[in-house]
Amino acid sequence: DQQVKQNSPSLSVQEGRISILNCDYTNSMFDYFLWYKKYPAEGPTFLISISSIKDKNEDGRFTVFLNKSAKHLSLHIVPSQPGDSAVYFCAAHAEGSNYKLTFGKGTLLTVNP
């Protein structure tokens, strides 16, 4: 039973265009959602987060949107750069168990020059 789902294993985008990575979840107890980026042979690195009481959070080229009623969030990267090519993981946790992140399977983003 996957509580966090990333249904697109891969996404290919042209440099300069928008990348949209999607994530769905089933557990309504989740209070916080995080996006991590992972390069090969490195650990995941934190990108951006959003609280369940917000619907948008922005940090530079990265914006995360949350639709709580649809249990759906998305990460927008504008403009996309070749260095953004990596695996992106969506993760979530509840406030009372903030040590236990539940991750999706990840989406491999390739940004073509």
Added chain:
Amino acid sequence: GAGVSQTPSNKVTEKGKYVELRCDPISGHTALYWYRQSLGQGPEFLIYFQGTGAADDSGLPNDRFFAVRPEGSVSTLKIQRTERGDSAVYLCASSFERGNSGANVLTFGAGSRLTVL
């Protein structure tokens, strides 16, 4: 150190052998976590330490897996009688204790890739 350090980066062992994986967290981080990432999957929670004690070990798959953090800093994940299904990347992460408010941002190490033949 500047980041979370994990050793070895790669470990190949034979079925039935014992392995130890080490994690050196960021200095000052009191919380330490172990996750496991199998091929094609996202990281999965194994165990969480608050200081020296395991506050939640509910993610450990069975009693062949054990982890310690005797002095509240370095942690060792121990796997007995390894099986082929244990092959995965074992990720360690650390963070400051933040109570129950705000997103908990974990800083991960590069992982230890375990291959059981």
